[in-house]
Amino acid sequence: MINRKLIGARYFYEGYKTYRNKTMSYNSARDYDGHGTHTLSTAAGNFVSGVSVFGNGNGTASGASPNARVVSYKAIWEDFGYDADILAAFEAAIADGVDVLSISVGGQRLTDYWENTLSIGSFHAFLNGLVVVNSAGNDGPTPYTVINTAPWVITVGASTTDREFTNNVTLGDNTTLQGVSISMFGLSSHELYPLINASDAKADNASSKYAYLCDKTDIDPKKIRGKILICFADTGDQKWVEQTEAVGVISLVDESFTHIHPATLMLPAAKLNYTNSKYLLNYINQTKSPMATISKAETKLDIKSPLRMGAFSSRGPNPIEPRILKPDVTAPGVNIIAANTEKETIPGSTNKNRNTPFKMISGTSMSCPHVAGLVVLLKALHPDWSSAAIKSAIITTATPLDNSGRPILEDNTQEEATPFSYGAGHIQPNLAADPGLVYDLMTNDYLNFLCAHGYSSSTIGSLYRGFYVCPKHFKLANFNYPSITIINLDLGHSIKVTRTLTNVGSPSTYSVHIKVPDEVIVSVEPRILMFHQKGDKKDFRVTLSLKPQINNKASYFFGSLVWTDGKHNVRSPITVKNSRH
Structure with a gap:
């Protein structure tokens, strides 16, 4: 949990005591197994020299946002968390004025949004101006395993580094x-x-x-x-x-x-x-x-073409709402060295007196705080940006290529990965700071999304601020998300999608570039967008269809749509599902 003004630690255990009727490992905010310490230091740890694990990886380490203030909220006890404690931690973070929540916690994969504790808590956080970053889960490479799939959070997969x-x-x-x-x-x-x-x-x-x-x-x-x-x-x-x-x-x-x-x-x-x-x-x-x-x-160090997707990283398609691409992006999550609670002995050692201040762990729990720290930096640079604008900046500047310019591969098979593994791609912090254009979303956009997802006005109102009237005509395909995902596209039919871009840079003219496989036809109107000042908004329409000679063996086709002014490349992944599968 990140904030520019606060530093502290709190713990929540009433739910645990009520249902488990037993004493916790530590009746305090103290970290028992090192997971929280590791992720928190990854997000916002200070610069420390001489960091290593068993002498390996020796060097100076820091979190993604080393000058941030942090608050730790402990709601998981001995690898088990109760809804009451988790929601209490969310509400405390909101009341404390936290800016960003880094949540490396597994969610209920097949539980819909309003039955999912993390989804509900993160929606309340979003309504109060917080940016929520979640881990995608560690159940890959099986498809449909991605968790924390709500569109109001940033869902992060795990990839390797050059070490x-x-x-x-x-x-x-x-x-x-x-x-x-x-x-x-x-x-x-x-x-x-x-x-x-x-x-x-x-x-x-x-x-x-x-x-x-x-x-x-x-x-x-x-x-x-x-x-x-x-x-x-x-x-x-x-x-x-x-x-x-x-x-x-x-x-x-x-x-x-x-x-x-x-x-x-x-x-x-x-x-x-x-x-x-x-x-x-x-x-x-x-x-x-x-x-x-x-x-x-x-x-x-400096391994050539190192960027690969951790095979454990959970995969899409999104099991709750397949019309939203998840995960959103990927970040370093394999063999990450960060701080450790010194209560824990060196991994693998039987000597109880051997403690280590640093530990190496792999998981989407480790990639999540990398993105959370990046969000802190973006909020400091652009305090006027909405949470959706920050998310868009991270997604549209991510890359599907490794550092040699080749496609990201799967670590276990060495085959080319897809957006169901990495979303839009690997984060690029420097580019995210100046994305040029963003896909912005307001509260009503998310409420309309829930209407299109199938929730009634009364259901939404019970979790919002009173009764909300769902619009009569709203297509989920037009939800202004930074990626475009079309499911069950029929041969001989086309679908039109509308998106809105907001200029967050200097006046500029953007042209569109489309990259799709031969089986997919994509057209964009208009193909040129002129932005005269910061804050200008421009709509464009995308029409997608399948060619008659489609490869019937393929379930999904992947491509991208990029708006560029020569300096900025605003990239959105395109995912199209063949209706025959």
């Missing part, structure tokens, strides 16, 4: 396999050590079916003495190995893994991707005495 934490596993056949790790320990590069598969190291009373997971009760410590243990599980689950005489741990994954988090054990450790996991298993199975060594972790 990697790697080490090498060198085998007895001289093959080197790259792994991921932040272990500060490595084995000698001049010596090889025996490899032992967990199933061969099982205890006498253990089941072979589960031994490969390397649970402490399933492994005989005598069998792994002086050897490198091979497991099919997260390295954090094998912290007990630190207390044995094993020399290292290698974790393997199967094709179902969506994210490979760096190994964090306090001994030489590596985690391999699916391709390298298969190679290592084949090597072990075909070699009489398999051997290997594990190098110390290394931080690699």
Whole structure:
């Protein structure tokens, strides 16, 4: 939670006490597991030098808006939150005069807006002038998994950065396999050590079916003495190995893994991707005495073409209102280093006295505060902008390309990602500060959206300020959102969409550029918009149809519409669903 004037911490627990009838972990605003500390420092942490995790990523770190003041509202207790506490936190933030809410909390994915606590709370916050930023969820890459899909919030997916934490596993056949790790320990590069598969190291009373997971009760410590243990599980689950005489741990994954988090054990450790996991298993199975060594972790910076979508990041289409594209944008959310509560021990360590002020975590919880911090900066630069104008600036300046100019890829498959993964694309803060034009929305626009979504005037009025009369003629397609999403477009038919642009820059003339696949026909009228002063508003109409020779195998088609004056590029993603699917 961000504010320019306040700093503090509050907690809300009446709902928890009523329904759980038990004592909380801490009857205070204190952070128990580090999640809140990590996200808050990502949004607005001060500049700190010498930040690292196990010596990796060493450098100066800061939050996205390091000069902001912060207020922390604790409403989640032991990974469980009650509606009463969450809504109380929203109302407190509103009363305290907070400007921006960063909410890295999961929502009810298939629950409609007025049955969803986060949706209701964020709508009240919006009505009071706050900008709300939400995480998109961590249930990808399955479609229809995106959460926090209300159009009055900014929904953020998670992507990689240009930094990697790697080490090498060198085998007895001289093959080197790259792994991921932040272990500060490595084995000698001049010596090889025996490899032992967990199933061969099982205890006498253990089941072979589960031994490969390397649970402490399933492994005989005598069998792994002086050897490198091979497991099919997260390295954090094998912290007990630190207390044995094993020399290292290698974790393997199967094709179902969506994210490979760096190994964090306090001994030489590596985690391999699916391709390298298969190679290592084949090597072990075909070699009489398999051997290997594990190098110390290394931080690699300025990785070429690094921008990929985290496979765990939840995907669209929007399960609640498919005519609104979600997520809106993506931001760094993979292997993010930020502050940690020192109550928690170093991840993977069995030494209770080892605490760390910094931690590396992946998730849309980590990408959300990046955008929240950007919103703070935009509010400071443009205090007269509405929350919708700020959101539009972030969306229309986002990019679907990586830093080499190629399309963003999926991290797990290396295939080209779509707007259902990244929305409009990866945020570009400098460009968002000067977008040229914005798609603005007022309160009545959102109320009309709810009418078109299917809510009655009385239902809306119960959550607004009295009775609201729904308009007789309002198409949701004309909701002035920065993206254009059309569902169930029939062959031989066309649909017209109207949008309104507001000039927030100098007087300028904009022309339109359209990029769509061959199966889609898009026309725009007018094709030139002239803005004579700041605040000028201009309407344009978009007509979309499908060509007769459409590819029947495709469910969705993706493109973009860009207004440009040579300096600004105001880009809106276009998503069209084929009615035959």
